[in-house]
Amino acid sequence: MTDDRAEKEEQRVGRFGAFGGRYVPEALIPALEELDEARRKAALDPAFLAELEHLQRTYIGRPSIITEVPRFAEHCGGARVILKREDLNHTGSHKINNVIGQALLTRRMGKSRIIAETGAGQHGVAAATAAALFGLECTVYMGRVDTERQALNVARMRMLGAQVVPVEHGSATLKDAINEALRDWVTNVRTTHYLLGTVAGPHPFPEMVRDFHKVIGEEARAQVLDLTGALPSAVIACVGGGSNAMGIFHRFIPDAEVRLIGVEAGGAGIESGRHAARFASASPGVLQGAMSYLMQDEDGQTTQSHSISAGLDYPSVGPEHAFLRDSGRAEYRYATDEQAMRAFELLCRTEGIIPAIESAHALSGAMEVGPEVGPDGILLVSLSGRGDKDMETAADYFGLLDDVAEDGEQ
Amino acid sequence: MNGPGAGDVLARCRAEQRAALVGYLPVGYPDVPTSIRAMETLVEAGCDIVEIGIPYSDPLMDGPVIQRAAAAALAGGSRVADVFTAARAVRAAGAPPLVMTYWNLVLRMGEDLFADRLADAGGAGLITPDLIPDEASAWIAASDRTGLDRVFLVAPSSTPERLVRVTAACRGFVYAASTMGVTGARSQVGPDVEDLVRRVRAVTDLPVCVGLGVSSGEQAAQVARVADGVIVGSALVSCLLDVEPEQGLAALRALTEELADGVRSR
Numbered sequence: 294m295t296d297d298r299a300e301k302e303e304q305r306v307g308r309f310g311a312f313g314g315r316y317v318p319e320a321l322i323p324a325l326e327e328l329d330e331a332r333r334k335a336a337l338d339p340a341f342l343a344e345l346e347h348l349q350r351t352y353i354g355r356p357s358i359i360t361e362v363p364r365f366a367e368h369c370g371g372a373r374v375i376l377k378r379e380d381l382n383h384t385g386s387h388k389i390n391n392v393i394g395q396a397l398l399t400r401r402m403g404k405s406r407i408i409a410e411t412g413a414g415q416h417g418v419a420a421a422t423a424a425a426l427f428g429l430e431c432t433v434y435m436g437r438v439d440t441e442r443q444a445l446n447v448a449r450m451r452m453l454g455a456q457v458v459p460v461e462h463g464s465a466t467l468k469d470a471i472n473e474a475l476r477d478w479v480t481n482v483r484t485t486h487y488l489l490g491t492v493a494g495p496h497p498f499p500e501m502v503r504d505f506h507k508v509i510g511e512e513a514r515a516q517v518l519d520l521t522g523a524l525p526s527a528v529i530a531c532v533g534g535g536s537n538a539m540g541i542f543h544r545f546i547p548d549a550e551v552r553l554i555g556v557e558a559g560g561a562g563i564e565s566g567r568h569a570a571r572f573a574s575a576s577p578g579v580l581q582g583a584m585s586y587l588m589q590d591e592d593g594q595t596t597q598s599h600s601i602s603a604g605l606d607y608p609s610v611g612p613e614h615a616f617l618r619d620s621g622r623a624e625y626r627y628a629t630d631e632q633a634m635r636a637f638e639l640l641c642r643t644e645g646i647i648p649a650i651e652s653a654h655a656l657s658g659a660m661e662v663g664p665e666v667g668p669d670g671i672l673l674v675s676l677s678g679r680g681d682k683d684m685e686t687a688a689d690y691f692g693l694l695d696d697v698a699e700d701g702e703q
Numbered sequence: 704m705n706g707p708g709a710g711d712v713l714a715r716c717r718a719e720q721r722a723a724l725v726g727y728l729p730v731g732y733p734d735v736p737t738s739i740r741a742m743e744t745l746v747e748a749g750c751d752i753v754e755i756g757i758p759y760s761d762p763l764m765d766g767p768v769i770q771r772a773a774a775a776a777l778a779g780g781s782r783v784a785d786v787f788t789a790a791r792a793v794r795a796a797g798a799p800p801l802v803m804t805y806w807n808l809v810l811r812m813g814e815d816l817f818a819d820r821l822a823d824a825g826g827a828g829l830i831t832p833d834l835i836p837d838e839a840s841a842w843i844a845a846s847d848r849t850g851l852d853r854v855f856l857v858a859p860s861s862t863p864e865r866l867v868r869v870t871a872a873c874r875g876f877v878y879a880a881s882t883m884g885v886t887g888a889r890s891q892v893g894p895d896v897e898d899l900v901r902r903v904r905a906v907t908d909l910p911v912c913v914g915l916g917v918s919s920g921e922q923a924a925q926v927a928r929v930a931d932g933v934i935v936g937s938a939l940v941s942c943l944l945d946v947e948p949e950q951g952l953a954a955l956r957a958l959t960e961e962l963a964d965g966v967r968s969r
Contacts, residue, residue, distance in 0.1 A: 593811030
């Protein structure tokens with residue numbers, strides 16, 4: 294892209310520099326404009342904000358606490374490590390922040406049905422929860438591979454009254470679930486809101502989803518200042534689509550001395566080709582409504598991503614991350630499956646906290662960044678979700694149930 | 704571009720007091736040579752404009768039939784550049800080739816290079832299901848430079864303001880989606896069609912072609928009463944699914960003839 298084109302696009306609504314935009318069928322434009330207007334009006338409406346705040350406090354359980362983890366920090370070069378505990382939210386991850394906000398907007402727009410995609414199942418569970426709370430009909434699209442990796446979350450969604458549709462085509466993961474949700478939306482847009490779960494997709498989703506999550510960083514900044522008297526040296530979060538990272542980063546963007554570090558899924562390693570480290574390998578392109586970095590072949594066909602964590606297994610990344618990366622405000626690195634699982638085990642054993650495997654990528658990042666910031670450094674890590682959903686993966690990975698399985702076979 | 708564009712063909716059909724038949728097939732299904740023979744068959748059997756689809760990994764505007772064909776074409780090694788081979792063949796067979804493509808495939812090659820190669824192959828222009836005029840400045844410049852048609856879509860949900868904006872950016876014709884949804888044969892063409900075509904005609908003099916859901920001569924005749932062109936995709940692709948190529952081409956010829964009769968019997 295030429296500089297002059299990038300400059301022009303920078304000034305356009307819904308763009309983060311050259312990234313973002315609306316690459317969608319015309320049929321969806323009226324719905325996107327309706328949504329944009331609804332969320333702008335809501336953001337200025339004291340009644341909406343009061344209801345959102347009330348639900349954050351009495352339903353989600355906000356503010357979420359921070360926890361300093363000194364025994365884990367011993368493995369991070371001696372830097373202080375502080376976790377922002379989004380895992381303690383209702384439904385077990387940060388996803389509920391965005392879902393409650395969008396469910397309120399759905400009601401304001403007079404729509405009666407929500408659809409959602411889910412990878413790890415965290416967003417699907419949160420969406421099913423909000424649908425139950427607000428009396429909305431709910432359909433969740435989930436790749437077949439992910440329904441197998443995250444069977445318990447399928448049961449949770451169905452228990453909450455949602456219809457879960459396994460998506461068979463393509464790679465049968467998150468990307469394909471989003472395609473299917475978009476097909477549903479373009480067909481049923483008059484009655485249905487697409488409750489997209491990450492900071493990707495067409496404008497206004499990247500901005501809106503970030504705004505519903507920015508409370509994470511606002512709380513954490515005040516909490517860390519209160520605890521330590523200083524701002525953190527670095528804020529670290531895992532990045533799939535990138536919603537928890539945008540949520541915790543946003544308030545820190547003006548704090549130039551605070552490093553913002555996103556950790557992508559390195560999968561089986563970059564050289565293996567089986568990973569989801571978009572910034573380590575990808576180039577700009579359009580997928581599912583937005584211009585961003587994209588894993589693609591020389592023809593522009595999307596290539597398959599891989600991660601042990603379903604929630605990070607996506608071949609593109611939210612457009613604002615692409616902008617933060619290219620502008621140099623945020624840095625991105627990756628943790629392989631193996632590094633993430635090591636961090637996963639370490640947090641369990643040193644602190645008695647079982648993180649989501651997604652969040653374990655951020656913890657692995659902290660283990661790398663710690664020695665860089667030294668013993669006076671303070672690392673704020675987004676613990677975006679809890680690991681209960683990952684027990685089957687962990688049991689397989691660490692062979693936790695091998696003896697039990699053997700007993701069963703006898 | 705060498706030869707008539709989509710607009711010229713639509714004007715000729717209008718002079719003949721009939722609608723045009725626009726047939727869609729993806730290049731590379733079941734393989735590149737057979738897909739090109741299939742497009743030639745369309746032209747021989749009465750198709751006025753051929754819409755050549757480029758298989759894409761994430762076809763979010765397509766229903767199950769075209770998804771399946773696209774996935775099989777990609778698995779079989781179909782490449783984006785095959786579309787230029789197909790365009791040459793369609794032009795040689797006597798119809799303007801319009802390429803239907805998801806945007807990232809053009810972006811990856813670069814709008815200018817894609818436009819040059821398409822024009823060089825006799826292509827008439829592009830139909831862009833996931834590109835709206837608001838995001839299309841580079842493509843608008845490239846198509847102006849090369850004289851290629853640019854066909855954007857409107858839908859029953861389009862507001863009057865959007866209809867003005869989208870049709871002002873179109874050249875060749877306006878693609879009106881008959882119903883809200885993805886591609887695929889439907890037992891009835893949506894009730895929104897007439898209303899949408901009327902609303903489009905109120906804001907532009909460009910021809911209006913209607914797509915999504917048409918699968919039979921009878922439906923084609925019904926749509927031909929209100930539109931300048933009838934676009935048929937999934938029903939044609941279905942002819943080629945799960946059968947031997949020769950059998951598929953025979954079925955394709957028969958359906959195309961039925962549809963061509965349909966657009967003449969309004």
